[in-house]
Amino acid sequence: MTPIIPTTVTTTTPIVSWRIIPLTTNNAAMNMAIDEAISEAVAAGSSPPTIRFYQWSPSAVSIGYFQSLHQEVDAGVAVSKSIDIVRRRTGGGAVYHDTNGEITYSVIAPESMFPKDIIQSYHVICSCIISSLARLNITATFHPINDILVGGRKISGNAQTRRSGILLQHGTILYDLDLDTMFSVLKVGQEKVSDKLIKDVRQRVTRLLDHGAFTKEDLYHALVAGFTDGKQWGEGVMALQEIQRARQLVHEKYSTKEWNGRR
Amino acid sequence: MERSITKKLVNGKLVRLFVEAQDTVTSIKITGDFFCHPEEAIEDMEKILLDTTIPISVAAVQQKLDIFVAANKVMLVGITTEAIATMMKEALQ
Numbered sequence: 001m002t003p004i005i006p007t008t009v010t011t012t013t014p015i016v017s018w019r020i021i022p023l024t025t026n027n028a029a030m031n032m033a034i035d036e037a038i039s040e041a042v043a044a045g046s047s048p049p050t051i052r053f054y055q056w057s058p059s060a061v062s063i064g065y066f067q068s069l070h071q072e073v074d075a076g077v078a079v080s081k082s083i084d085i086v087r088r089r090t091g092g093g094a095v096y097h098d099t100n101g102e103i104t105y106s107v108i109a110p111e112s113m114f115p116k117d118i119i120q121s122y123h124v125i126c127s128c129i130i131s132s133l134a135r136l137n138i139t140a141t142f143h144p145i146n147d148i149l150v151g152g153r154k155i156s157g158n159a160q161t162r163r164s165g166i167l168l169q170h171g172t173i174l175y176d177l178d179l180d181t182m183f184s185v186l187k188v189g190q191e192k193v194s195d196k197l198i199k200d201v202r203q204r205v206t207r208l209l210d211h212g213a214f215t216k217e218d219l220y221h222a223l224v225a226g227f228t229d230g231k232q233w234g235e236g237v238m239a240l241q242e243i244q245r246a247r248q249l250v251h252e253k254y255s256t257k258e259w260n261g262r263r
Numbered sequence: 264m265e266r267s268i269t270k271k272l273v274n275g276k277l278v279r280l281f282v283e284a285q286d287t288v289t290s291i292k293i294t295g296d297f298f299c300h301p302e303e304a305i306e307d308m309e310k311i312l313l314d315t316t317i318p319i320s321v322a323a324v325q326q327k328l329d330i331f332v333a334a335n336k337v338m339l340v341g342i343t344t345e346a347i348a349t350m351m352k353e354a355l356q
Contacts, residue, residue, distance in 0.1 A: 064295075064296050065302045066293070066294055066295055066296070066297060066299065066302070066305055067294055067295065067296060068279065068281075068292070068294040071279060071294065089302065090298075090302075091296065091297055091298035091299060091302065091340075091341075092296050092298065093276075093277075093296035094296075118298070118300070118338060118340050119340070145276070145298070145340055145341055146298075159298070160298070161300065161302060162300050162301075163301060263292065263294055
C-alpha cells in the first residue's frame, strides 16, 4: 500500500513543546513554592508549559486552601515526628505525603490548553495517570470530582487551581501506605482511631504495591510515559529566575504561620 | 459562642462551617475539602455573610451569594450556595 504523504500541513493549533522536569525531592514549602514560581513564569511567557514530578522530604502533610489547619492536623505530632505542614494554593483535602510512599506530579500550563469545564479538565489530566497505570497492567478509572480509583479504591487524589490564565493541577499516586503515621498526624474524626477505622480506610484506599511487585522507579517511568504520550516535549530544569522566586516564596509565604495557619 | 456544623454534601465535598451570631452574624468561616475558583472568593463570600440578620432566611442568603458568584464568575466545585445557606441556618438553630 502506498503511504499517504501530505504535501502541505495546515494546523489551527500551534505545536506546544512541554518541559518535563524529572523527579526531584524537596521539603513541603519548597515543593509548593516551585509550583507557584513556575506558574508565574508560564503566565509571563518566560517558561513553557511544564510537568514536574517530585517527592517530599521530610514527609509532610499538605492541607487544602480552604481547610482549617487546627481541624485537620495534629501539629504537635507533626513536630515530634519531623513532619512538615504546608497549606496548598489548591482546594481539596489533607494529604499525608510519605517520602517513600508516593510520587507527586504538577501540570502547569495555560488554561486555554484545557477544557473550560473544571471536571472535564480534571478528566483530561487524570487520563495521563490512568494511561500510566495501564502501562503497569493496572486498570484505573476517573472518579469525579478529582479521584482515580483502582478496583473501586482510591489510588490518586488531585487538586487544581486557575490563576492569571494558568492552570495548575497537582496530585499524588500512592505507592505505599503508612497508616499508623498518617492517622497519628491527621485528625480523622472525633473517635479514637480504631481497628475498624483502619480497616475501612484500607478498603477505600489502594496503593501500587497492592497490584504487583513494582518498584517506585517502575511507577515513575510509567508516569513519565503516560504524561508525555502524544505530546511534544523535552527534559528540562528550572530556570534560575524560577529557583530564585521559589526561594522567595518559601521565605515569604509557604513557611509562614500567616499562610499555613490562615484558616 | 461559636457554633459549627459539618456535612459531607451529596455528590460533593466535606464542608465545615463555623459561625458566631447574636442579632446578626458576627463571624463566619467556611472550611472543607471543596474547590472554589478563584480561591480568594470564599473570603469575600464570608465577608458578604457578616451582619446577616437572625433568624437566617436560607433563600435570602443563597440569593446574596448567587449574585456575588454570578457577578464575579466564581466557580464552586463540591459545594453550593444553597448548602452554605442551609448549613448557616442549621448551625444557628
